[in-house]
Amino acid sequence: MDAMDVLVVGAGPAGLAVAGACARRGLATAVLDPGPDRPWTATYGMWSRELPDDLPAAVVAARAAGRAIARTEHRLGWEYAVLDVPALQSHLTAQADGVRFHTGRAVGSPQRGVVTLTDGSELRADVVIDAGGRWRPLAYSRAEVPAEQTAFGLVLDAETAAPLVSAGDALFMDWRPDHGETGWPTFLYVIPLGGGQVLVEETSLARRPGLPLSTLRRRLHARLAHHGIRAPETARSERVSFPVDQPRHDGVATVGFGAAAPLIHPASGFSVAGSLRLAPRVADAIAAHLPAGPEEALAAARDVVWSRSAQVVHRIRRIGLEALLRMPPDQIPGFFDVFFGLPEHHRWTYLTARDDVRGTLAAMGRLFGESDNRLRWHLVIPALRRRLPSNDQGPQRAETL
Structure with missing residues (x-):
């Protein structure tokens, strides 16, 4: 086939969004x-404030006021939106009218503009975008032992889940150990799905390696029992596992997008909103610079995804992630109690503003100022030490820079 202007590897939300925009x-x-x-x-x-302006109302399945429980309960101050996934897929597919779809699996990009498939064939394009999710088929670097967010969830009817959330509410995090276990901390995540259904999920925010799903399943059932809830054996389950500390995409002749970039926020695991909002800007950059040549277009797209300010914020967030990975389990609820007690604009900036260096530093500074000395120590250590190899090895194995 003739070479294309743009080839997107990956047909998930990020891939379809950027392909359609192009x-x-x-x-x-x-x-x-x-x-x-x-x-x-x-x-x-995603947070309702982050919904793209051109996203049809029908794509939103439910909205709910967000709250969190650490040592005390906090209202987030903004709304949570849960998407109707089939409607989202239909919308983005319709937006990708004119896009050619190829069935196959990419295994590498041996040179700029060329993607090799498992069957030995090749596809060519001036600009190649890796939107292949956690697998990042065109990236070189991967974390040896990635920190992963893992979760096990069940879909219950709203009446069954009523002891956990009332109508119109979403529980972003509940760190209370109602599952009755000690060890690595996990939290309960409860969101309405629309149609009278609620997702209840036991979640490990981040661990290197990820906490086993069997542990999360056991804890979820124990937590539900603590609240007098018996899940039906026929309840639909959801299993979640994805890395939150992948290195920035380093494919020499490609640009990473979506979770492959990675655009995943290590403190929430969110990436879809950022991908949907960033896709038009990436497409604008490619369209504006492609007349000057493929290399110029590729560089412009990379600058949109990873501006200097976005790189700095990404680094700050990774330091925060390492702080959580090194923190003693009994300190985690206290950390989130301080975080959710911050002024709303600080919390919002840290959770959503990927290129606001000043705002992110201000939020971290306020968090440090509101923390006790023990917590401050655990916030400082990650900036002075190398990445913790594994939570199974313990912080004593980390090397000082």
Whole structure:
């Protein structure tokens, strides 16, 4: 086939969003995925304030006021939106009108503009975007032992879940150890799905390596029992596992996008909102610079995804992640009690503003100022030490820089 202007590897939300945005700007665009028509099964949520302006109302399945429980209860001050995933997929597919879809799996990019498939064939494009999710088929670097967010959830009817959340509420985090176990801390996440259904999920925010799903399943059932809830044996389950500390995408001739970039926020695991909002800007950059040449277009797209300020904020967030990974389990609820007690604008900036260096530093500074000395110590250590190899080895194995 003739070379395309843009080839996107990956047909998830990030991949379809950026492919559609490129096609609407007149760029000849193709998408490569092992199953481009495969239905999406994950649950996607975001803060309502982050919903793209052009996202149809029908794509939002439910909205709820967010709250969190650490040592005390906190109102977040903003709304949580849960997406209707089939509607989202239909919308983004319609937005990708004119995009060519190819079925196949990418295994590498041996040179700029060339993507090799498992069957030995090749696809060519001036600009290649790796939106392949956690697998990042065109990236070189990967974490040897990644820190992962893992979760096990069940879908219950709203009446059954009523002891946990009332109508119109979402429980972003509940760190109380109602599961009755000690050890690595986990929290309960409860969100409405619409249609009278609620997702209840036991979540490990981050651990290196990820906490086993069997542990999370056991804790969830114990927590539900603590609240007098018996889940039906027929309840639909959800299993979650993805890395939160992947290195920045370093494919020499490609630009990473979505979770492959990675755009995942290590403190929340969110990436879909950022991907949907960033896709038009990436497409604008490619369309504006491609007349000057593929290298210029690729560089412009990278600058949108990883501006200098975005790189700095990314580094600050990774230091925060390492702080959580090194923190003694009994300190985690206290940390989040301080965080959720911060003024709303500080919390909002840290959770959403990926290129606001000043605002992110201000939020971290306020967090440090509100913490006790023990917690301050655990916040400082990650900035002075190398990455903790594994939580199974313990912090004593980390090396000082």
